[in-house]
Each structure stands twice: as structure tokens, then as C-alpha cells.
Amino acid sequence: MSGDRQLHQGITNLPFVSLSDKHLLPEKQGLYFVLSLLPESKLLYIGQTKNLSERWKDHHRLPEFRLLERVGESICVSWLESSDPLPALEKLESLLIEKLSPILNKTPVLEGNNPLRSSKINGCYELKPIKSGKKIHYYWYLRYRQDGKLRSKYLGKGSEGETVPSPKLRDKGNQLLDRTKSDI
Numbered sequence: 001m002s003g004d005r006q007l008h009q010g011i012t013n014l015p016f017v018s019l020s021d022k023h024l025l026p027e028k029q030g031l032y033f034v035l036s037l038l039p040e041s042k043l044l045y046i047g048q049t050k051n052l053s054e055r056w057k058d059h060h061r062l063p064e065f066r067l068l069e070r071v072g073e074s075i076c077v078s079w080l081e082s083s084d085p086l087p088a089l090e091k092l093e094s095l096l097i098e099k100l101s102p103i104l105n106k107t108p109v110l111e112g113n114n115p116l117r118s119s120k121i122n123g124c125y126e127l128k129p130i131k132s133g134k135k136i137h138y139y140w141y142l143r144y145r146q147d148g149k150l151r152s153k154y155l156g157k158g159s160e161g162e163t164v165p166s167p168k169l170r171d172k173g174n175q176l177l178d179r180t181k182s183d184i
Helices: 004-014 019-024 061-072 087-098 165-181
Strands: 016-018 031-037 043-051 077-081 123-132 135-144 149-158
Touching: 004 031, 004 165, 016 019, 019 043, 019 061, 019 077, 031 087, 043 087, 061 077, 061 149
Parallel strands: none
Antiparallel strands: 016 077, 031 043, 031 077, 123 135, 135 149
């Protein structure tokens, strides 16, 4: 088992609460990890704080995590309590972000008219890496819910490191959402 996989496995074994139960987080200092457990286990975000409970009352990424839940993700927050001085905790957070590359630590925060969010807040864009032989290709998809089912629609090619689809692909996604009757 690779080191990254072992780290990820260790994170999934930490105590956790669902996003809707975030009020149950302890009033302790530590690192926190946001995971999507369904449809597959993915590490979304890593952070650190002086007080886990207070931090999650108004987390700057909360709208994004709620949006992901709306399109079928099962979001939870796991944590590791620490009494280390804050500078040491900040350094550990940076090392883990660098090593594990959580999806949302490297993307802009969704707020206002951010182009990552669809105009109707009933879908979200996702850049998927797909391996073909030794090469990795990147493709933008729109994830949305229709008739009670989670759907995914291919929009076009992307590039490694892109955080926002091109205006042309965003328009294509918004047109698709305009044509569907979402039940989100």
C-alpha cells in the first residue's frame, strides 16, 4: 500500500460527523478533513483551527459542501485533535495539503457569481482525470439531479490544474440545466 493511500486510509479511520451534524464537533484544537464518502471516498479539503466547533458554524466552504450533497455526495468532517502550538499545526496542514492534494484546497471559493456554480444552483462542474495508457486526459463534466437520479454530462476537454471551465463550457452547462427539470 502506498504512503498516500495509507494516509487516506488513516483519515477515514478518524472520528467523524456528517455535515448535517457539524454542531457535534468538539470544542478542541486540531486538523479537520472533509470527505465525500459516496459515491466513492474522496478527500475534499484539509484545514486546521483553534476550535473545531466554532470553525464549522460558518465555514467559508460550507455552501460548496452543501451543493455537493445536493448532487448526491455524502459529506462528512473528520478530525484529529492536537495540543501542538498553532505554527506546528499550520505546518502539518500545509504538508498534508501538499502530499494529498485535496480537491477544494486548490480551487477558488464559490461565492456570488462564481463561474464554478451553475446559475440555478442545481448542478456543479467537475474536472475528471481519465488515464489512457500512460497519459492522463482531463474532461469537464456537469453533475446535476434530474428525475430523482444523479446525472453527469460531458461538456468538453480540460487541462490539468484548471479550476474553472471555459466560458464556452459554462454556457453549454447552463443551457443543459435550462432544458432539464431539476428536482433539487
